[in-house]
Amino acid sequence: MAQMPVRPTDPASAAPAAPDDRGPGRRVRRRRENLAGYVFLSPWLLGLIGITAIPMLISLYLSFTDYSPLIPLTEANWIGLDNYRRMFTADQSYWHAVQVTVTFALVAVPLKLAAALAVAMLLNRTMRGISVFRGLFYLPSLLGGSVALAIVWVSMFNRDGAFNSFLALFGIEGLPWVNDPDWALSTLILLAVWQFGAPMVIFLAGLKQVPVELYEAASVDGASGWRKFVHITLPMLSPVIFFNLVLETINGFQGFTSAFVLSNGTGGPVDSTLMYTLNLYIAGFVDLDMGYASAMAWVFLLVIGAITVLLFNTGRFWVHYSDNEER
Amino acid sequence: MEPITRGITPAQRTVPPLSRRRLLAAALTVPLLLGAAACGGDDEGGSGGKTELSIYWWGAEKRAELTDQALALYTQKNPDVTFKKTWQGNQGYFDKLATLTAGGNAPDIFQIDDNYISEYAGRGVTLDLTEYTGNGKLDVSKFPESLLKYGEVDGKLAGIAMGENTQGLVYDKTLLSKNKLPEPKTGMSWEEFIDWAANVSKTANLPGTQDASAVYQALWVYLRQGGKDLYAGKQLGFDEADITKWFALWKGARDKGATPTPDVIHEGNASDVSKQLVATGKAGTSWVWANQMPELKKSTDSELGVIAYPGDPSAQWARASMYFSAFRGSKHKDVAVDVINFLANDPEAGKILGTDRGLPPNLDVRKQVADTVSDPNMKQTIAVQDELGKKFGPNPPTVPPQGHSKVRSELVRVAEEVVYGRQTPEQGAASFVTAAKAAIGQS
Numbered sequence: 001m002a003q004m005p006v007r008p009t010d011p012a013s014a015a016p017a018a019p020d021d022r023g024p025g026r027r028v029r030r031r032r033e034n035l036a037g038y039v040f041l042s043p044w045l046l047g048l049i050g051i052t053a054i055p056m057l058i059s060l061y062l063s064f065t066d067y068s069p070l071i072p073l074t075e076a077n078w079i080g081l082d083n084y085r086r087m088f089t090a091d092q093s094y095w096h097a098v099q100v101t102v103t104f105a106l107v108a109v110p111l112k113l114a115a116a117l118a119v120a121m122l123l124n125r126t127m128r129g130i131s132v133f134r135g136l137f138y139l140p141s142l143l144g145g146s147v148a149l150a151i152v153w154v155s156m157f158n159r160d161g162a163f164n165s166f167l168a169l170f171g172i173e174g175l176p177w178v179n180d181p182d183w184a185l186s187t188l189i190l191l192a193v194w195q196f197g198a199p200m201v202i203f204l205a206g207l208k209q210v211p212v213e214l215y216e217a218a219s220v221d222g223a224s225g226w227r228k229f230v231h232i233t234l235p236m237l238s239p240v241i242f243f244n245l246v247l248e249t250i251n252g253f254q255g256f257t258s259a260f261v262l263s264n265g266t267g268g269p270v271d272s273t274l275m276y277t278l279n280l281y282i283a284g285f286v287d288l289d290m291g292y293a294s295a296m297a298w299v300f301l302l303v304i305g306a307i308t309v310l311l312f313n314t315g316r317f318w319v320h321y322s323d324n325e326e327r
Numbered sequence: 328m329e330p331i332t333r334g335i336t337p338a339q340r341t342v343p344p345l346s347r348r349r350l351l352a353a354a355l356t357v358p359l360l361l362g363a364a365a366c367g368g369d370d371e372g373g374s375g376g377k378t379e380l381s382i383y384w385w386g387a388e389k390r391a392e393l394t395d396q397a398l399a400l401y402t403q404k405n406p407d408v409t410f411k412k413t414w415q416g417n418q419g420y421f422d423k424l425a426t427l428t429a430g431g432n433a434p435d436i437f438q439i440d441d442n443y444i445s446e447y448a449g450r451g452v453t454l455d456l457t458e459y460t461g462n463g464k465l466d467v468s469k470f471p472e473s474l475l476k477y478g479e480v481d482g483k484l485a486g487i488a489m490g491e492n493t494q495g496l497v498y499d500k501t502l503l504s505k506n507k508l509p510e511p512k513t514g515m516s517w518e519e520f521i522d523w524a525a526n527v528s529k530t531a532n533l534p535g536t537q538d539a540s541a542v543y544q545a546l547w548v549y550l551r552q553g554g555k556d557l558y559a560g561k562q563l564g565f566d567e568a569d570i571t572k573w574f575a576l577w578k579g580a581r582d583k584g585a586t587p588t589p590d591v592i593h594e595g596n597a598s599d600v601s602k603q604l605v606a607t608g609k610a611g612t613s614w615v616w617a618n619q620m621p622e623l624k625k626s627t628d629s630e631l632g633v634i635a636y637p638g639d640p641s642a643q644w645a646r647a648s649m650y651f652s653a654f655r656g657s658k659h660k661d662v663a664v665d666v667i668n669f670l671a672n673d674p675e676a677g678k679i680l681g682t683d684r685g686l687p688p689n690l691d692v693r694k695q696v697a698d699t700v701s702d703p704n705m706k707q708t709i710a711v712q713d714e715l716g717k718k719f720g721p722n723p724p725t726v727p728p729q730g731h732s733k734v735r736s737e738l739v740r741v742a743e744e745v746v747y748g749r750q751t752p753e754q755g756a757a758s759f760v761t762a763a764k765a766a767i768g769q770s
Binding site: 158181265268 | 395418419421422425426429431446447450451452588589590591593594597598599613657733736738740743744747765
């Protein structure tokens with residue numbers, strides 16, 4: 001649109017002197033164009049309204065009721081803030097699940113980003129067959145949320161699993177990792193960290209954008225590899241780091257599949273893998289307390305939203321955009 | 328946007344808006360029409376003399392085969408009725424059933440058990456079958472009375488038992504004979520049993536028994552032997568002291584080396600039949616239901632035996648292992664009830680179904696099946712259940728109240744806290760009683 005004034009042949013931009021062209025005819029055309037836009041948007045729009053917005057609003061309503069999936073929606077009783085009160089004051093397993101989830105996110109997200117960045121830097125060089133390596137490292141995240149992967153993980157970290165057989169080579173007697181309440185969450189974290197492919201690819205793209213001259217200049221000044229990393233790579237990469245951090249934090253809080261598979265849907269052993277979403281699932285689909293589960297979901301949404309806002313606010317202090325004049 | 332308008336003559340311009348509007352209309356109406364058509368299809372399923380009933384159950388492949396055959400027999404006798412059959416393993420079954428119900432698409436007939444029947448009946452999902460037993464469309468005259476009663480929730484007949492079972496302690500016969508160890512006997516006290524298991528651990532170098540502290544039906548028998556119960560109506564039938572004793576009993580068993588390590592106990596606490604320790608070869612005995620023995624046998628080469636749980640066997644009872652219920656919102660209620668009636672009472676159907684879901688509920692059918700069954704494990708199961716049936720006391724428990732399945736999962740959680748040594752039996756008992764009260768809504 002910005003170029004329109006420089007096109008004198010365009011009737012619309014030549015119009016200022018001719019009031020006729022700015023009148024209702026133009027507005028109608030505009031409206032028709034908008035309509036066409038909405039028509040083309042409509043598959044997505046219908047999905048957004050029908051599959052996301054309306055169910056979300058219904059779940060907001062349900063969070064104030066004692067709804068169970070076994071009764072019709074209309075028979076749910078309004079119980080005000082009872083679900084929220086129960087969550088914050090009476091339900092110990094709720095706070096336990098919060099604690100498990102926060103631990104998981106606090107440990108898994110930084111480790112995953114560090115692993116992704118480290119591997120991205122290794123793969124950011126010219127070498128024969130480098131694209132094969134990139135593909136291989138990305139593979140685990142393609143299998144990402146899959147149930148099969150979690151099942152493999154369980155059998156690897158059992159008492160008689162592959163990992164303990166490996167430890168036995170060095171004469172170490174392993175633990176029943178997935179069945180030990182002190183270690184079960186760690187195996188989940190390891191699984192999450194291992195799936196570093198998605199942030200790695202984004203880091204790799206970011207690394208390619210860092211101007212080579214900066215490194216060359218630093219080398220001329222005699223900077224060590226570490227100093228180049230700290231003073232060039234990290235600042236130049238900070239928008240990408242920020243992007244990955246936000247995405248992975250949200251993902252981390254939402255972890256479900258691996259915990260579900262590892263614990264047969266119970267969050268065990270002794271609730272050590274009771275992630276927030278798993279606890280929510282149990283409340284809604286196993287205990288048939290869908291009203292309560294809806295309340296949990298809304299608190300979850302608000303908390304994740306708040307954390308994201310917080311991250312954006314801290315970003316001001318450490319994220320450097322190279323095109324500063326546009327900020 | 329720019330290129331669209333540029334260079335188009337006014338004459339041309341008049342046409343596109345119309346077609347765009349048509350396009351919009353079409354875009355909006357097509358999905359609506361499709362949706363309406365889909366709904367229409369559902370409604371018309373029953374007209375024209377043909378009826379398709381949906382039926383849903385959980386179980387292993389064997390059960391699916393047998394149920395298929397029995398339903399095929401029904402269709403053969405009633406060519407107008409066909410079935411849309413869905414089955415799956417135990418895990419996730421009730422999640423899916425709840426989801427189907429929430430969508431208003433509950434199957435016409437579904438299998439259910441005493442963990443959930445009160446939830447479904449209490450919320451009006453199941454059809455009250457009392458009317459049908461009254462007018463003779465559903466024949467329950469050959470049912471043991473207590474078995475029929477075990478399907479009643481708040482005075483309504485919510486489900487028809489498809490099998491009868493009772494607690495069964497399954498043990499590895501091969502392991503015992505190989506090590507020249509005595510077999511456990513019905514009527515042993517809990518302490519005698521634990522000593523026996525400790526001896527097995529020592530001699531056979533394999534944990535003698537799975538830890539039963541997380542097994543609700545074992546706790547239930549134990550409570551009844553002490554004159555208590557799991558529930559008294561819609562209240563808990565026990566107190567903290569009872570649970571402390573129970574947890575302490577098993578702590579003693581672990582200290583004596585009668586049970587496996589905590590992680591293996593945790594593995595064996597999975598509800599999956601194939602993960603029971605006697606089947607995976609990780610312990611000498613498992614705490615199951617007597618009718619599950621033939622199913623366990625499939626996962627192991629060892630010979631298996633089954634007896635009652637320790638203590639006085641008269642505390643056990645004839646439990647409906649599972650029911651078939653009809654959906655109250657079904658469009659074909661009468662047909663659904665007729666199918667349930669057929670599966671429960673028809674001698675031919677009974678012959679096909681055998682004891683897969685437990686002893687047949689109809690006593691005539693049960694006798695006929697007992698006389699003709701060839702599978703040695705099934706034979707043994709029937710013999711043991713018959714034998715135990717004679718000892719059952721006069722006051723069987725009623726069907727558990729709403730919240731029972733939550734009570735069960737809380738027992739597993741707390742018992743494992745104690746097993747892993749994170750809580751003492753006393754602490755565990757206190758937290759279990761609190762959690763169980765919350766689960767059944769007792770103040």
